[in-house]
Amino acid sequence: MVKVGIVGASGYVGGEVLRLLLSHGQVEVVSATSRQYAGEYVFKTHPNLKGVTNLQFSADDPLKVASKADVVFLTVPHGLSCKITPKLVETGVRILDMSADFRLKDPHAYEKWYGFTHPAPDLLGKFVYGLPELHRSELKGAKYVAVPGCMSTAAIVSLAPLAKAGLVEKDVIVDAKIGSSGAGGKPSLSTHFSERFGVVRVYKPVAHRHTAEIEQELNYVSGKSVQVGMTAHAVNMVRGILTTSHVMTSSKPEVAMIWKAYRGMYKDEPFVRFIMDKKGLYKYPDPKIAIGSNFADVGFEVDPYVNRIVVFGAIDNLIKGAAGNGVQSMNLMFGFDEKEGLNFPALHPV
Ligand SMILES: NC(=O)c1ccc[n+]([C@@H]2O[C@H](COP(=O)([O-])OP(=O)(O)OC[C@H]3O[C@@H](n4cnc5c(N)ncnc54)[C@H](OP(=O)(O)O)[C@@H]3O)[C@@H](O)[C@H]2O)c1
Numbered sequence: 001m002v003k004v005g006i007v008g009a010s011g012y013v014g015g016e017v018l019r020l021l022l023s024h025g026q027v028e029v030v031s032a033t034s035r036q037y038a039g040e041y042v043f044k045t046h047p048n049l050k051g052v053t054n055l056q057f058s059a060d061d062p063l064k065v066a067s068k069a070d071v072v073f074l075t076v077p078h079g080l081s082c083k084i085t086p087k088l089v090e091t092g093v094r095i096l097d098m099s100a101d102f103r104l105k106d107p108h109a110y111e112k113w114y115g116f117t118h119p120a121p122d123l124l125g126k127f128v129y130g131l132p133e134l135h136r137s138e139l140k141g142a143k144y145v146a147v148p149g150c151m152s153t154a155a156i157v158s159l160a161p162l163a164k165a166g167l168v169e170k171d172v173i174v175d176a177k178i179g180s181s182g183a184g185g186k187p188s189l190s191t192h193f194s195e196r197f198g199v200v201r202v203y204k205p206v207a208h209r210h211t212a213e214i215e216q217e218l219n220y221v222s223g224k225s226v227q228v229g230m231t232a233h234a235v236n237m238v239r240g241i242l243t244t245s246h247v248m249t250s251s252k253p254e255v256a257m258i259w260k261a262y263r264g265m266y267k268d269e270p271f272v273r274f275i276m277d278k279k280g281l282y283k284y285p286d287p288k289i290a291i292g293s294n295f296a297d298v299g300f301e302v303d304p305y306v307n308r309i310v311v312f313g314a315i316d317n318l319i320k321g322a323a324g325n326g327v328q329s330m331n332l333m334f335g336f337d338e339k340e341g342l343n344f345p346a347l348h349p350v
Contacts, residue, residue, distance in 0.1 A: 001027060004028065004071050006029065008074065009034055009057060010037050027341075030068045030069050033059065041056055062074075063091065079099075081099040082118060086123065089123065096130065098147045098326055103146040128329075131153065131156060131325065132332060134156070142332070145330075147329060152217070155228075157296040159247070159311055167247065167309065168222060171227045174229070175230075175231050176210075176232045179240045181318055183234075198236055203233065208230045208232045215228045242286065242312065246308055248308055249309060251307060274298060285312040292345075294342040298311070327342055
């Protein structure tokens with residue numbers, strides 16, 4: 001059994017990593033840390049785990065976790081992972097970082113998008129961007145993985161086939177809608193029920209931080225420079241993300257070519273589904289039918305009126321947008337079946 005430690009296991013992402021790993025056949029969770037809840041049963045904080053485990057949160061510092069584990073999940077806020085990681089790297093432990101701290105290859109991008117000077121720029125090149133759909137071969141046997149952001153995952157997975165096929169000519173506009181768990185478990189005024197319930201709140205009209213990784217990965221897959229404009233909205237869900245992206249084209253988009261691009265890239269992907277039906281309620285991706293699963297649902301429509309391809313991506317932000325993608329990447333790192341621990345459908349209705 002591979003021994004796993006989770007630093008920051010009391011948060012929403014840490015709780016989901018824990019839930020997934022407790023039913024994973026190849027790993028054992030040896031430490032799940034929390035400063036606030038050390039010594040308490042994890043099910044006191046994650047009540048869905050009652051009857052599943054009697055594990056208790058530990059007060060282990062990250063180095064202690066590394067001394068017990070073969071691989072460490074860092075499920076802590078950005079700006080903290082990059083301080084912890086250099087010490088962990090010295091121990092030889094493998095790392096999956098769920099924060100943004102090692103997703104971007106360019107250290108200057110951290111000044112621009114996150115407002116801090118990266119303290120370990122030399123390590124950025126050692127991390128693989130943990131999106132199996134784009135980086136599967138690099139993930140196999142990788143030591144260090146930066147798990148993508150949630151909205152970035154929905155946008156990148158849904159747009160990558162078009163970028164790869166050369167159908168993204170210049171700019172892309174990404175409109176993202178996200179549920180409240182995207183803000184983490186720590187309460188604030190903006191997540192207070194009275195203020196959050198019922199909203200369709202534009203919370204980041206321009207310059208969302210995830211823009212940087214969406215551009216980085218679309219550039220990688222297309223081999224050219226793509227510019228992304230992104231607007232993010234908080235909507236009335238607990239889980240889930242829908243990205244609607246607009247790709248303007250210089251001529252009328254051809255449906256057959258677009259289909260070929262999606263089929264070519266994703267026909268064998270275990271966690272990408274095409275949602276494009278002529279009939280029924282769910283003609284296009286909708287987080288409602290992805291929630292609870294590791295699936296990324298993608299679909300598109302063409303708009304010949306203004307020469308536009310409208311692209312949809314729907315995921316559960318805590319699973320394909322975080323913990324599930326992390327576990328999928330871990331499976332590749334250790335040579336396990338890629339679907340191990342993730343082989344369950346979404347919930348319906350939810
Ligand atoms: N929520 C999402 O949808 C989502 C999706 C993708 C990626 N992410 C990323 O995943 C990470 C975790 O997000 P989250 O939503 O789970 O946040 P969260 O619910 O606020 O959890 C944060 C965790 O970090 C721990 N922590 C905070 N400060 C710490 C410190 N100084 N030292 C040690 N532990 C500390 C907290 O534990 P204690 O206070 O109990 O010690 C808690 O367990 C973030 O980097 C986030 O950007 C989140």
